[in-house]
Amino acid sequence: MIGLLIVSHSGQAASGIREIAMEMGGDEETIAAVGGDPDGGIGTSIDDIQDALSELLAVTDGVVVLVDLGSAVMNAETAIEMVEDEDIVIADAPVVEGALNAAASATSPKATVESVRESAEEAREISKL
Amino acid sequence: MRDETRQQEALLEAIENVADRIDEEKTHLTDLDSAIGDADHGANLNRGFKAVMEKLEEMDDDADVQEIVKTVGMTLVSEVGGAAGPLYGGSTMTASTELEDGITVESSVAFAEAFLEKLQDRGDARIGDKTMVDAITPAVHTYKKSIEQDDLPPLEALAKAVDAAERGVEFTVPLRASKGRASFLGWRSTGHRDPGATSTLFMLEEILETAEQYLEGDTDVDATSPTIPDEAPEEE
Numbered sequence: 336m337i338g339l340l341i342v343s344h345s346g347q348a349a350s351g352i353r354e355i356a357m358e359m360g361g362d363e364e365t366i367a368a369v370g371g372d373p374d375g376g377i378g379t380s381i382d383d384i385q386d387a388l389s390e391l392l393a394v395t396d397g398v399v400v401l402v403d404l405g406s407a408v409m410n411a412e413t414a415i416e417m418v419e420d421e422d423i424v425i426a427d428a429p430v431v432e433g434a435l436n437a438a439a440s441a442t443s444p445k446a447t448v449e450s451v452r453e454s455a456e457e458a459r460e461i462s463k464l
Numbered sequence: 465m466r467d468e469t470r471q472q473e474a475l476l477e478a479i480e481n482v483a484d485r486i487d488e489e490k491t492h493l494t495d496l497d498s499a500i501g502d503a504d505h506g507a508n509l510n511r512g513f514k515a516v517m518e519k520l521e522e523m524d525d526d527a528d529v530q531e532i533v534k535t536v537g538m539t540l541v542s543e544v545g546g547a548a549g550p551l552y553g554g555s556t557m558t559a560s561t562e563l564e565d566g567i568t569v570e571s572s573v574a575f576a577e578a579f580l581e582k583l584q585d586r587g588d589a590r591i592g593d594k595t596m597v598d599a600i601t602p603a604v605h606t607y608k609k610s611i612e613q614d615d616l617p618p619l620e621a622l623a624k625a626v627d628a629a630e631r632g633v634e635f636t637v638p639l640r641a642s643k644g645r646a647s648f649l650g651w652r653s654t655g656h657r658d659p660g661a662t663s664t665l666f667m668l669e670e671i672l673e674t675a676e677q678y679l680e681g682d683t684d685v686d687a688t689s690p691t692i693p694d695e696a697p698e699e700e
Binding site: 363379380410412 | 502543547548554587588644
């Protein structure tokens with residue numbers, strides 16, 4: 336089982352995306368969401384990301400991280416370096432569509448962090464109109 | 465400045481001066497950031513440096529310079545919240561390994577280079593993207609060249625680096641941002657000073673001022689002076 340972590344500048348956005356993604360697969364233990372700076376404002380917190388990664392790694396074989404933009408990407412990268420686990424990757428994908436794709440593929444018994452990352456990144460091709 | 469205790473004292477004072485300066489300038493930095501970004505740069509950095517000061521107070525008195533610098537980096541990483549956290553904090557953490565044997569002329573150059581390398585890698589920004597890289601890159605390059613090629617004393621090299629950073633900050637004004645939140649504004653980001661480059665300059669100015677007290681002697685830093693480049697081609 337591969338875990339998913341959704342990182343957004345807003346905690347509410349992250350939880351909302353998590354809710355949508357959970358309709359495709361996964362559960363409360365394997366899909367996590369973090370957002371908000373250390374004071375709870377708009378931003379991200381490396382410590383929160385690190386804690387969420389460690390919790391996910393305890394119950395999964397690896398984690399694919401979906402990020403919104405800018406500092407969320409950098410903070411996720413820094414947190415991953417600090418957790419020092421090779422089975423964590425960031426998907427270069429739109430956060431909502433990527434999370435849906437990833438949630439659908441993460442429950443497959445054959446899923447790996449690479450396969451889930453690939454499905455998340457396929458979301459870049461989704462056209463809306 | 466080989467004496468370890470004096471190095472620690474100078475370092476702690478530099479950090480405190482940087483923290484005070486960020487506190488003084490937080491509104492200014494946030495104003496710059498509200499023009500082209502998400503208006504949090506001053507508040508984020510200030511929260512980070514406040515936490516740094518608290519952490520340093522709790523630290524053992526015998527912590528060496530590497531430990532102190534690493535703690536600054538880790539605290540910024542944890543507390544800043546915006547992009548400045550991983551950029552300033554992460555780069556400081558990584559570069560702190562260069563200070564294993566204390567602060568020497570050589571280790572200061574190595575620190576500066578390691579900092580810049582990590583910063584460019586993490587932010588994926590290049591010169592001209594209208595980011596802190598525009599201030600830090602010329603500062604690091606000038607410092608390295610002044611030391612290694614021109615054999616200048618470290619204080620003079622640092623003064624030149626600060627001057628280079630100041631001109632880097634000015635260079636960001638007419639640029640259109642291509643990294644960070646400001647890039648979403650497209651052409652509207654043009655005509656504003658980059659807040660990240662500006663906070664870099666403030667920090668370097670404080671480091672220079674502290675170094676002046678500890679390394680003795682004064683250095684003229686006239687950033688507006690066009691005479692500073694020492695390689696200006698001679699007029700014929």
